[in-house]
Amino acid sequence: MESELRRLRSGPVAEDDRQQPFLVRARFTAGDPAEVIADARTVLTRVVEQADDWPPSERWLQLLPAWFVQRCAPEPVEPLDAEEWQRRWAAMTPQQRAAVDAGPWTLSGWLHWFDPTGEGAGDDRSWWWWDAGIDASGGGWVEVATDGWPFGSGSLSWLIEACGGTDLAYGP
Numbered sequence: 001m002e003s004e005l006r007r008l009r010s011g012p013v014a015e016d017d018r019q020q021p022f023l024v025r026a027r028f029t030a031g032d033p034a035e036v037i038a039d040a041r042t043v044l045t046r047v048v049e050q051a052d053d054w055p056p057s058e059r060w061l062q063l064l065p066a067w068f069v070q071r072c073a074p075e076p077v078e079p080l081d082a083e084e085w086q087r088r089w090a091a092m093t094p095q096q097r098a099a100v101d102a103g104p105w106t107l108s109g110w111l112h113w114f115d116p117t118g119e120g121a122g123d124d125r126s127w128w129w130w131d132a133g134i135d136a137s138g139g140g141w142v143e144v145a146t147d148g149w150p151f152g153s154g155s156l157s158w159l160i161e162a163c164g165g166t167d168l169a170y171g172p
Contacts, residue, residue: 001051004128008045012131021145023130024172026156028165033140037132039163040142043068044129047114054117057108064107071162073104105158113155126152140165 006013030036046063061069113125127144134140144156149172157168 001048005045005048007131008041008048008129019145021130022148023143024127024146024149024151024153024170026142026144026153026160027135027139027169027171028141028160029139029167030165032164033134033138036140036160036163036165037134037142039065039068040132040159040165041129043159043163047111048129051114051116054115057111060107060111068162069107071104072107072110075106075108104162105155110155110158113152127156 028036043064046065050063055063127146130143130145132140132142142156142160153170160168
């Protein structure tokens with residue numbers, strides 16, 4: 001987590017290259033790609049900073065920027081337990097799953113992928129921030145280290161989209 005925080009705050013350094021990670025680049029368009037990157041760094045930094053002492057759900061409303069929380073979908077009135085959610089997901093058609101993935105995520109659904117306490121998937125994260133920038137065409141990119149391809153990119157996609165990025169495309 002410390003090396004990811006350092007990369008979030010100041011980018012990769014020479015010692016990172018020795019790790020030989022598998023890197024995937026998420027390309028996006030935006031009116032101001034630099035702002036998307038800065039906002040994504042802000043949100044993810046606040047999440048990664050909490051990994052050692054994961055706060056309760058209600059605390060995230062104060063820890064994360066209000067604009068990010070507001071862009072998330074409303075929480076369900078009656079939250080589903082993991083088994084019920086899994087049952088409903090399994091019963092969906094591929095088109096229904098794509099529609100769910102395309103919409104805004106709930107804050108709790110997004111944070112689930114970072115929660116290292118065992119209640120979420122954070123102990124099994126599939127991507128870690130590596131670098132970000134703007135390419136020659138004026139589009140933005142975020143590069144992440146992964147365990148391989150394909151990887152669970154939904155939480156990264158939602159982070160970029162919530163920060164204002166559109167037209168996401170993934171590749172090495």
